[in-house]
Amino acid sequence: MRFSSQFLDELRDRVPLSDTIGRHVQLRRRGREQLGLCPFHKEKTPSFTVNDEKGFYHCFGCGAHGDVIAFEMNHGGLAFPDAVERLAGIAGVAMPQSSPEAVAREKVEDRLIGVLEAATRWYEGELHGPRGAAALAYVKNRGLNDATIQRFRLGFAPEGRGLLIAALGEQGFSEGEMLETGLLVAVDAPKAPFERFRQRILFPITNRRDRVIAFGGRLFSETSGRLAKYINSPETPLFNKGSILYGVAAAKASARQRHEVIVAEGYMDVLALHQAGLSQAVAPLGTALTETQIAELWRLAPEPILCFDGDAAGLRAATRAAERALPGLRAGHSLRFASLPSGEDPDSLLLGGGAPAMRRLLDAARPLADVLWEACFAERPADTPERRAALESRLEALVRRIEDRNVQAHYRSDFRARLWQASGRGKGKKAAEASMAVPVTDPVKKSQQILVAIVINHPDLYNDLAERFGSLAFTLPDLDRLRQAIVLAFSEDPGLDTERLTRHLEAGGFSDALAPLLRSDFYASAGAFVRPQAPAEQVFAGWAEALRRLHKTTEEAELRDAERALADNLTEETWRRLKGRKQLDNLPTEEASGEGVAPAGTD
Template identity: 45%
Template sequence: MRFSPEFLDELRLRTRLTDVVGRKVKLVRKGREHGGLCPFHNEKTPSFTVNDDKGFYHCFGCGAHGDVVKFVMETEGLGFPEAVERLASEAGLALPAHSEQDRAQDDQRKTLHQVMDAAASWFQSQLAGAAGREAREYLARRGLNADAVKAFRLGYAPESRTQLKDALLARKLTEAQLIDTGMLIKPEDGGASFDRFRHRVMFPIADAQGRIVGFGGRALGDAPAKYLNSPETVLFHKGRLLYNMTMARAAARAADRVIVAEGYMDVIAMAQAGLKEAVAPLGTAVTEDQLALLWRMAPEPIFCFDGDAAGLRAAERAMVRALPLLKAGQSLRFVALPKGEDPDTLIRNQGVGAMREMLDAARPLIDVLWDVELARLPTDTPERRAGFKARLRERLSEIADPDVRGFYKEEFDARMRSLWQPKQDFGPSNRFRDGARRPPGKGRGRYDAPIPVSRELLRTPLAQGAGFTNHRRERLILMTVLNHPELLDRYQEEFMAVDLDSDELDKLRAAIIRIAASCHQSDDKLESSTVRNHLYQEGFGRAVQRLEGDKGLVGDLFAKPDATADSAEQGLLSLMQASQLQLLHTELEAAEVDALSDDIDEAERATRRARDLRAQIESLVERLAGVER
């Protein structure tokens, strides 16, 4: 059976290579690749790599190399047609019926691709000519330069019923071809066909192979539709495509992220400003096929929508569509721009730095889901709280992956306990300053207050004094490591395990760890100046400046650059252990609440858990006190 290139491309887009290989090989993520022991020869040291972005596997030991189809053929002993059929069945992709007619259709598609490219070139020529003056002025007002216009092949459709038609027919293209591609409209009453796009700035839309398959047109005058897309054709399926998908893939791999904006101009404005990893759906709510494309580019696409009601609704629709598809390491993040702003206007008004800050502060899906459901109705009565809980349970039921669903449930339960749990008195020496629980910071269910600890811990210098908050502790940890990165040689694992409430500091920590690993690989000396230089080059300059400018950290001498190695080490170790203690106390509180359950088995499990946590807390308090002596 013969399969068209388009069908095989669609199959590869719908099939994640690591999912298929992972059935045979235990894979470990290594940056943008996965590695494991080669299934094609016996080896003890992993030399087998899988790259989802590029769609191939390779073994540096035996030279095995191929795509997902070849892997199934080699490991299952199947022929090419059988391997394709199995993968298509798993992907829910209907097999094409090949015949002479099908082969003729394949040839037709090739011709139609040529028609679309010719149309794009003609629109470009119109933009550059006298007729395109108004369109050029519009693009200039929107801040686009000549390089961006050329890179995205922007064009102009003149205000004429048949100018495109006449031009392409003169090139020996047929009217039927122009109708099949959606470039002409054929009236049902049998009248003469006419150009679909008129008096519009034209945005060519490419498929995964970079071939023009459709257009979006932005009206320059009064028109019923501000934006108009090509209709569904044999080439153009808007729910399976992303604007700028072809050019964004390489940039997404380099940046390890992909940005999803609402419109063409947002994508082009970001690309022009250096954020080339931006794409956009084509005027519709994001589809499952589009999510699959996004997850092939990056594990957590960042959805960046306009800061108005429509933008928020679009973000919610994307979130709901993604819930059934969540997997380990596969989720979404969201940026809500200031009201009245979109990426295009934000970059023009405040610069790309402001846009980068918004992206760095992108919120995880679980936070957005929590906030959306919490904001629907008040939760000031038991009945309304029960309604809120029921809505969360309904959302949880939509998550198919059992592990992801379980962790979401645990997190939601912890947040609800934090939100409504009555205040508790831990004694005069360790009571919260305001005597009451605070709302969870950043939706994580943590308390921005001194941790409730035993008297031994309270005598340590780092825990003394009102105002020693989670916020201050985590910033001190980052400051200490930033000024003394050599400590990562001994405490990288503990540093990675610290739970940070601040998304900005979490990203900064990940960058520091990545830079430290790069220094070790290149034999560069791991010094504070080296780390700072890399952070500034990677766009973390403002985060570093905010950290260093925090006046609340000036009294902690161990975190300063001139602190002795022993002082910095003791300070960092004490801070990280105090952070761990905070988490243990939070878990203990939750276990104590669960121990009151009417379910006897659950109560017994919670009681045992609370007993274990108290032992861990006591042991950690003793170790922490020992560090401070």
């Protein structure tokens, strides 16, 4: 019986080599390999090595060598089909039914993999050749060393059209095959197809067996105009973007050994993590994690750690990933979430603090239940019975998406306990208040944040608020710049909604200022009128109250400044300033005594 290479690859992936051999040989770790006495000849000094990352065993004594299938054949005395069937039973994989169509399809796929392998070698050569000098300097300036560049087979696609076509044509590959693998872009006749990747650093994308099935291309020059920074190969018979994780072949052995897999955002993050010794890192391919990719992560480790930016966009992405994982949750299998410091990614964090800084971040990763609770609490606070009921309904809808009944029951119990505590019934009023408390902030800053949040969450009311909002002058520079950016955005596009306005502001570099305004603890303390679903009359009333508080706290701050100035410099000028400030506030001037005595010559 003939088995497809895809089926055999899956079998090798699902049955770790060290697990199979470890049932017969006592192994001990030595670096990346495991060492034991050879089961194929008698020896007193171990010379038999097992390498999960490369997927083979080797004996330096007798020369025995092979993969997990070969071990079952040679150690168990099984024929190839019997060894495959035995491993399929261990892995829980159904044996395939052979057909002429499957054989033909496998032959085509093997040929296409050959095309991509030839292209990878050519791109590698270009990176290290004269045309790739600038690209090579760029990746080295980003901190990548030669070993990492070689391990991940980075390449360079030069600008000239026809270069790749000619190089692969000399090896016997047709333009039709290059089109089918996504290397070329088809155009209408009489124009000829041309190379998809030009003037880009290339990151080969491999399957779990480390066979190249696609490419990601990155611009590295600032003179590239409006071209996309990253592009990937299109969907092909070999490549489906939503089912592949970048770096999975390099990460799988380490992930299984450490029972941990790190999910970063992009190619450079993965390379930096591997280079720093965190070789259990992978990344999706420029899109949100799919259910298929989450299932693939769970094959590597029971609780993958997802690294997201700590800004508003990162919080939304974490919530989407958490909700997408719900149907597949089962006992012992979940997700954890690590929030990166503002303005940092794994690459920059490693450059600044090394692997220990990244390790601390990973160790502080939050469980999936926390992410869902915070997201729901941000939408609906639990400060009234009706709102607690709405929050409970939202949480229950999420819980019902969990297919595993046991896990579902535990989530329901966990969320009910949180609701009970948030309502003030769990551990008394003080405990409830503590569970919902937010850090004490400057009241001026808080009022300014509320005014900004109202405009962001209620853009349909902006015309009514625009004149007053535009004339304000916030005392905090970051918030005032954000206010000005909002005014400018609406002047350019009066029809902005919350989502587009938020994206525009984040793209303009205001993620740090926005993030606190989108957190659940801010909504809980600011008031219901700030929330997007609040009715217009409630919003206007809240706006007026926030303005009143802003003016009051600003005036009180100025009064305190005047009092401090008087205490530091007791002159007639500072006394008149304080008295004028108090009269303006309609506050009676107290008769001075002690250290507050007015200077001689005053009223």
